[in-house]
Amino acid sequence: MTTTTMTAVGRSPIGNQLAALTVRNLRTSARVPQLLMFSLTMPMAMLVLFSQVFRSVAAGPGFPAGISYIDFLTPAMLAVSTVMAGTNAGVSAAIDHTNGLHDRFAALPMRTALPGLARTINEALFTLARAALLGIAALALGFDFHGTPIDALAAVVVLVVLAGAMSALFGLIGDRLRRPDVVQFAGMMAMMPLMFVSSAFAPIHSMPGWMQAMATVNPVAHATDALRGHVLGTATLTDTATALVAAIGLWAAVTVIPALMRRIRPRAH
Numbered sequence: 001m002t003t004t005t006m007t008a009v010g011r012s013p014i015g016n017q018l019a020a021l022t023v024r025n026l027r028t029s030a031r032v033p034q035l036l037m038f039s040l041t042m043p044m045a046m047l048v049l050f051s052q053v054f055r056s057v058a059a060g061p062g063f064p065a066g067i068s069y070i071d072f073l074t075p076a077m078l079a080v081s082t083v084m085a086g087t088n089a090g091v092s093a094a095i096d097h098t099n100g101l102h103d104r105f106a107a108l109p110m111r112t113a114l115p116g117l118a119r120t121i122n123e124a125l126f127t128l129a130r131a132a133l134l135g136i137a138a139l140a141l142g143f144d145f146h147g148t149p150i151d152a153l154a155a156v157v158v159l160v161v162l163a164g165a166m167s168a169l170f171g172l173i174g175d176r177l178r179r180p181d182v183v184q185f186a187g188m189m190a191m192m193p194l195m196f197v198s199s200a201f202a203p204i205h206s207m208p209g210w211m212q213a214m215a216t217v218n219p220v221a222h223a224t225d226a227l228r229g230h231v232l233g234t235a236t237l238t239d240t241a242t243a244l245v246a247a248i249g250l251w252a253a254v255t256v257i258p259a260l261m262r263r264i265r266p267r268a269h
Helices: 002-011 014-030 033-053 055-059 069-098 101-107 114-140 149-177 180-196 209-215 219-232 237-254 256-268
Strands: none
Touching: 014 069, 014 114, 033 055, 033 069, 033 114, 055 069, 069 101, 069 114, 069 149, 069 180, 069 219, 101 114, 114 149, 149 180, 149 219, 149 237, 180 219, 219 237, 237 256
16 A cells, blocks of 8 residues: 555656645644634734724824825735744744654655745735735724725735745744744744834834845835835835845745755765
8 A cells, every 4th residue: 555655646746746735734724723823813913903002103204194004004914914924834844844744755756845835835825814804804994995906916916925935934944943942933033123124013214224224125124015005006016026026035045045055065075
């Protein structure tokens, strides 16, 4: 039976293997209520809390005129919650190392990138579900979408690409540290500057100069600006392209470049 199963796996196309891994990740996520709570409901709680506590920011002199704080905050929460949920990919990777499943994957006749890609697809699907829930909560708080259907589609693309970059980043942390508790702590340390050194909760020009400089290389800041522009109907092609390039650049830095370096090192020796 084992030989037959392994042969079938060896002959199965990459698409079938990826689908099987993705379904496995979805089932695993569904079996961990804590992850579901953190990934889906925590952003809604933060949206409600932040929209009420910090709404006085909209009365400040540096705040964009004619924009309510809930309209300003909602696209930011979409980006921030994507960063928060990205830590799940790191924890998932660490759990695979802890229970020996990563070594099992390495022994199977499949591409080494497939488990990470499956985690990314899992995060993208959860991102779409989370965006729908956040949208419903925001509408109840008075949110108004000012863009067009094209703006809505572009915002979804920016959000999904950002989710892929965050999944790759935190997945790399999980693969390196390999302990779920340590990964959670390290993920928090990486998550904080990504979330707060951005225009998520206040305009960047109101921050100190050194923080503004950091925000210029933060993909979450660019994603927030693009999402906010699409929500308000003011986004330009440059805004969207910059957000996509920044997210793809981060994804390449933590996936493509390390993979190329691993291939080059054996040849160098």
